[in-house]
Amino acid sequence: MPELPDVEVLRSYLDKKGLHQPVHQVEVFAEEVLEGISAREVHSQVTGRSFSSTARHGKYLFAELNGNGWVVFHFGMTGQLHWLQPGTRTPDHTRVLFIFSNRQSLAFVLRRKLGRFGIIPDITGFVATKGLGPDALSKELDLHTLQQRLKKTSGTIKGALTNQGLIAGIGNIYSDEILFQARIHPKNRANKLDREAMRLIFRKIGEVLQTAIDREADPAHMPATYLLPHRQKGGVCPVCGTKLKQLRISGRATFYCSNCQQ
């Protein structure tokens, strides 16, 4: 699930439902998912504090601890946040559980343990340490920046779009969607694209990601001309009806329409 639009939906959810409520207790069920911090430190730094604001960079979600740093969530391939009413059973694969003073709780759920949880002093430093590029939906990523970065990339455009060091937030699903909407073949070399193609990709990055957020990142609610709901074996292009082609780029399953995307 968790590429930029999914994480943005979770952020907005946390922002609406999870702020300004003191954490009465925090439980760590899987210490392996903690990054750069022990369960003991999580307890001491979170208990008694509340989340005062939220932020996001690429696929990372941040919640501020009343000016005492930020908790960081990374969702891996299967991560979710579940808001639980008092008395509700804790979901399977809950790795970290926040119990608030009002008895509600927030479960950080990872089926596979590919996600991470941590606490950091500031976001800018974290983004620099991770080597993340500008967030795909931020003002930081303007057309000029994108063109500069693509020109320096010799690999495929699909590989470039999913490279978090170039642009943060786009993953396997939405890179396929962006390239489909731009009618560009995923195997094109990033640095060989002309200015017009780069301009088109820039426009589609914003358009596709924002559309997905507006529709709560739910594949069932995407526009009829979107690839996403058809992105499976035997799937058919929603525009021309051609059977979709599948190949592997940078180790990731890639779907495209050989008729629409030259």
Add this chain to the structure above:
DNA sequence: ACATTGACCTGAGAGC
């Protein structure tokens, strides 16, 4: 120095 591959985890679904 770059781009690509394999390892890390676990469960779902396909094929037998």
Add this chain to the structure above:
DNA sequence: TGCTCTCAGGTCAATG
């Protein structure tokens, strides 16, 4: 039904 195999929207270290 049950077993085995492959694959899945993530990143990072190792490899070419």
